Amino acid sequence: LPELPEVETVRRGLDHLYAGRTLRALEISGARTVRRHPPEHLQRLAGSVLVGAFRHGKYLLLHWSGGEILVVHLRMSGQLLAAPAGSPRPPHTHAVFSFAGQRELRFVDPRTFGELFLAGVQWTPTPASPSVSRGLPAELAHLGPDALRVGPSELAAAIAGRRAPLKALLTDQRLVAGVGNIYADEVCFWAGLRPQRPGGSLRPWDLRRLAASLRSVLEAAILARGSTLGDERYRDIEGAAGTYQFEHKVYGRAGEACTKCGQTVQKIKMGAKSAYFCPKCQR
Numbered sequence: 669l670p671e672l673p674e675v676e677t678v679r680r681g682l683d684h685l686y687a688g689r690t691l692r693a694l695e696i697s698g699a700r701t702v703r704r705h706p707p708e709h710l711q712r713l714a715g716s717v718l719v720g721a722f723r724h725g726k727y728l729l730l731h732w733s734g735g736e737i738l739v740v741h742l743r744m745s746g747q748l749l750a751a752p753a754g755s756p757r758p759p760h761t762h763a764v765f766s767f768a769g770q771r772e773l774r775f776v777d778p779r780t781f782g783e784l785f786l787a788g789v790q791w792t793p794t795p796a797s798p799s800v801s802r803g804l805p806a807e808l809a810h811l812g813p814d815a816l817r818v819g820p821s822e823l824a825a826a827i828a829g830r831r832a833p834l835k836a837l838l839t840d841q842r843l844v845a846g847v848g849n850i851y852a853d854e855v856c857f858w859a860g861l862r863p864q865r866p867g868g869s870l871r872p873w874d875l876r877r878l879a880a881s882l883r884s885v886l887e888a889a890i891l892a893r894g895s896t897l898g899d900e901r902y903r904d905i906e907g908a909a910g911t912y913q914f915e916h917k918v919y920g921r922a923g924e925a926c927t928k929c930g931q932t933v934q935k936i937k938m939g940a941k942s943a944y945f946c947p948k949c950q951r
């Protein structure tokens with residue numbers, strides 16, 4: 669499912685194709701797609717200009733000229749796809765934003781775990797001004813710092829002294845936002861650390877390597893426009909697959925030879941998740 673590099677690729681596409689354009693109309697058809705408030709509330713965006721697309725962790729934040737912030741979470745299978753107005757809509761199209769210039773932006777989501785909501789809009793009638801905390805809408809205030817912007821000392825503070833395994837800590841969105849299954853394993857490989865190591869067992873130099881690996885893996889994956897795996901539906905805004913899956917060192921490679929040392933990559937169970945690692949390169 670989309671992690672930080674995939675969501676960032678979508679964000680750049682949104683900014684490039686739609687920022688500065690006026691939203692003429694929007695249609696919401698999926699009952700689950702807008703579930704935090706009545707879907708009609710989104711109609712207030714009609715006539716507004718998309719100021720820009722921002723991101724925190726795996727969440728997209730679309731800022732509008734009227735001051736609204738539309739939050740988009742793709743979750744399992746959500747896609748935002750650009751299309752010319754009037755072209756056939758794919759199955760599972762749950763929301764359509766019609767922009768000036770005959771361009772549509774479609775939210776397509778077969779599994780319907782994804783969602784859209786206006787920040788600061790409540791079920792109960794309250795003043796609908798976006799409530800901002802730490803520069804983020806209140807709905808996202810539980811998230812830790814973005815994984816691409818977290819400082820080495822901030823990351824070290826989140827991990828030092830913890831009993832939980834490194835992979836569980838890296839994927840805990842409250843500690844650092846944006847990393848999921850794939851990139852946690854890849855970051856641990858580049859840092860030379862086993863994903864099952866308790867956070868508290870990491871030495872200062874381990875933590876420095878971890879911070880550097882986190883940054884470099886995420887940046888390389890963004891350059892490659894994310895990872896599209898066989899069973900996943902991630903596509904960028906123009907429907908193209910990413911290419912970082914061809915650079916994965918351990919994720920999904922159990923039984924194959926490590927490209928660095930030749931040892932067999934292993935897969936272990938970690939609670940409900942699993943983790944891949946090289947027993948020689950990672951300690």
Ligand SMILES: [Zn+2]
Nearest residue numbers: 926929946949
């Ligand atoms: Zn190796």
